[in-house]
Amino acid sequence: MCSPEMSRSSDVDVRRTETRHEATHVKARRPGKGGACGHMALCHWALVAAMLCGPARTQRPPGIPGRTAENDVPLQTAAWLAEGRITAIHLPKERPRRLYFTLPKKTSAFSVTVVPCDVPVEWSLMVRTAEDEPPKQQRTYKKSMPEVWWGNSRKNIKVYSNVGNAVDTYRGPAYAPASIYVVKLQSREHSTKVSVYLQEGAGLPKVFPELPPDPQVRVVGVGMSSVTLRWPSSPSVPKVHQSNTSLQYCVLVNLKHNYRGLCAALEALRRDKKIEEVKRQGATLWPTPKAWKQQLGPHRKDVVFPAPVPDGPPELPCVCQGVENTCTVSELQPDTLYYLDVFLLDSSSGSSAAYTGTSARTHQEARPTGTALRDSKPRWVALAPHGGRLLSFRPRGWPPRALLTMQVCSPHQVRVTASGQTQVLAAEIVAEEPVQIWLQGSPSYLIYLENESPATVAEEAIVKIQASSAYHRQAPVLPPLRTVKSYSKLKTCNSVTVGWHGTEERNLYCVYHQQLDSQGGPTGLEQCLGPESRSDTERAVCKYFQDLNPQEAVSTATIGGLEPGTAYLFDVYMVRRFGIAIKYHSKIVRTKKDC
Template identity: 50%
Template sequence: MAVESLSRCLCAVLVLFWSASWPLAHSASAPENEVTLWPAAWLSEGKLSTVTLPKGRTQRTYFTLRKAAAMSVTVSPCDSPIEWSLAARTLKDKPLKSHEWSSKKSMPEMWWRGPGTEEKIHTFSGGTSDTYSGRASPHASIYILRMRSKQQSSSATVYLHQGSGPSGAFPEIPADPRVHTLGVGMTSVTLSWTPSASLAGPSQDKYDYCVLVNSQRNLPSLCAAQESAREERDKNREKTAKKRRVTAWPILKEWWWEQWEADLEEKSPSPYGDLRCVCQGTENVCTVSELLPDTQYYFDVFARDRVNGTSATYEGTAARTHGEAQPSVTSLREGELRSVTFHDTGPRSEQFFSFRPRGSQQSGLLTVQSCGGGSKFKLTVSSKGRVLTTRAVGKDLVQVWLQGSPVYLIHLEREGTAMSERSTASLLGGLKASVKLQTSSAYHRKGVPSLPSTLQVKSFNRLRGCNSVTLAWMGTEERSLYCVYRRKQRGRRDEDTLNASCLGPESRSDTERVLCKYFQELNPRRAVTTAAIGSLEPGTTYVFDVYLMRRWGIPVKYASKIVKTRKEC
């Protein structure tokens, strides 16, 4: 047993000795600065290659030439600017035979082991496509293409062409690469650009133009458009995944998800996501429609080779669509009584006003009244784009309480008129209709003022004399001022003004006012006040008008009352 144990230990020592000494013997011919490059990225000639560029990391690709006198290398960044350089490494001696190296060694690594020199041929930094064209190295060389993106992780496409002259893989861009704006509308923009010479050649069928529009920025390439669309789709998937996790109905969850996905595919059929793209046709004039008014848009045009998968970029442009026609808005002053006249031969007409209440409470009262003629109006009050109320305006007084907004937009719209009025309008060259409008700030009020239950004025026959009459009318529970006006009846002219509710006290002469009195009754049923009007002429017909004079709003006119004094008393 002791002999067997001793032999096992001796074998283990010999194995350890041989394992430690073999690498030293094998690596004696290898340089100390050996860099393992396996596996290496090789460029294929005549094929568009895409290289992923992680942020801050240098990516290397390699290629060799087959006794070509000239070559060209085209590097096109996808979205962000990159730095790239091209160098040629030439060996002093030919590479050793492959059997002298490990089977895992790559061709670039074999070039690195031998003595040689490296010459930098070309460098470029930027976000546009760049091409190096030149003579090939006369010596046996391997070419190294280094690319790096500093700002963000991105990608680039590389195209290698052997031989002199253009590769023909990329569409040609004309001397004037700009995209011009021919016309800008409210929802459309018309563009034009100089045609590409590639689309006029014998193989023009494989080319077309791509027109992209978005509201963010101009795009340097079609690849950038695809990257933006991919990011947008990823964001949408994250949002829908969150919604899917919080779905309250697990039985319907799968059905809802499938329905949503189907709707998304119908709404976004373009492979560029939110980017609107049209890739078809060879016309150099394009009208982009279905845009939003008053919005900045960016337009890019690309000439595309559908066979090779390459494209060339025109110099993009930007344009802002026209905004919608804004109506003129008249500012209403505090307490201003305004008469609004509509003169329109058409069935509709409209006007806009704005009102800004005083005080921190931002409360006010809007009063509107139609001034006869049989016209009907629609009143719409809005604030910050939100409609607060919509009211019909006729012969009755309309009161709207305003509260809680710093400014109000008042839209007064005239609606259809009667056939008799339209026939009259055709003879007069247009139909006139007017509305009284008044706005007042109401600091201490909490709502609209109360109105009388009826606007009829009553006279008492038993109290009618040769020189005086007695009138009665309904008041309100609020303390208000009532004024009585009189005039002698002037025959048929008074028939047209008896129901003219818009004839306010401002249109009356001071000589017609006979009295003004304050009245208040907390019980609306008993809110009746009377007035004895004297100094009248016997046997004379008078027209009496009563006005409710208010601190806020339009004065309220009662129905005119015709009374004839007695001839003999």
């Protein structure tokens, strides 16, 4: 019944409405079937319609004449734009808003400044003028001059239009004779906020702080957890710093991007529903003066403040620190890219100006040096109970990849943690079985070994570790089982046949044997020894072997020249070109006594 389309109708539509209105009154005077009851029903519906349409009529823009004696508009209820004061309005998506203003007769020039918040805003300025001065008899009614001029206006002039998310100002001469100026605003993306400022006369807008010719924020110092900023002083800041000045510099630090205005920064923080996530990422809005905090209204609880805002000068660094143009932002994370913005806030008027933001990456955290491992050279490391050892390795070639091979040579458990420059790459528990760790993504690596044996074990843990550059190949394959099997049916008085599992990769396998005087076996330390610790007389045979089917990759060897009824210790080593040799579990076999 009272749709917004009625408020956009033309003068012709209004005259038609008045004609229908008169016809309604004529019908109301005709007697119906119900006599007075029919008239009362019409009055009842007219009252309901008045109740429904009443609020919409109060919101009607001045472009729609009402049912008045002269078709004049009650402009007192329109959205007027006050001069010399910032007008903040809510702009719904795809719903234009209009602001109206008039200028005094002696005004020669004026300016209109539109400050979008976080999305581009379409805005235009239109003037509705009258070609002739209205007749004097129309002034007999108690109407304001703008209302009288509006009722006799017939000419619309589009003065200016612009689309963007930056602060935009129109400056120009006043139109004479001018009736009404109309500022139309519209947002296409989503609902937003916009501020409009009207100023009579020439010159820059007086309510906004003035930026210097070069409003660039510069980084003058960077540390692991701090960044020092400096920016040119604003011409609005007095030469002699006064304690009662309403101007304040405020700094915003975040991990996303720079903001073109203070409103956009605040709206971005308000839209973030997870405040704890904002704290974890390090987005920090430095507190503002008390007047600024009051402007945030009911949404100020969504803004993260490190500390309450004091009435006097704040103690925290860069907390809207007055008119000082140097600031050190601290408590930052190492090796992190931050975006830094500076806003000049006028707490007396609620206006602000944004400097051109910058970005800076904090320095990397100092890393411990650790014992360097030589490429492809095995190293023995002794770990005290519940002790640790830090090692480092820098691979050769590109890309910088490394292969770690480790084995614990004693009944202990050792935790190994390998990290690059910024993150942990691997963490595993190593015991008797050899373990390979493939590292990539960093030019250097830190390896930390920690003895995790129970408190009852008082002996040291012995770890054999080797690091090799692996830029030219993938990680090698270890045998699925490291057991050595003897075949009883193939055993004789002077020979023994043994077998072991190989891999699908071609490797050299060497079999060593030695005569035992008793049934004793090898110690834990001997399990980590390679073929370099054995004499040439103990080497029985060496052979290359591979099988593409891992389930059938079993190799055998027959060792002869043995004595009858004698126990021998057999060891098999898988010797690789890169990486430490892998020793199989020792096997004790006794030859037949009677053949």
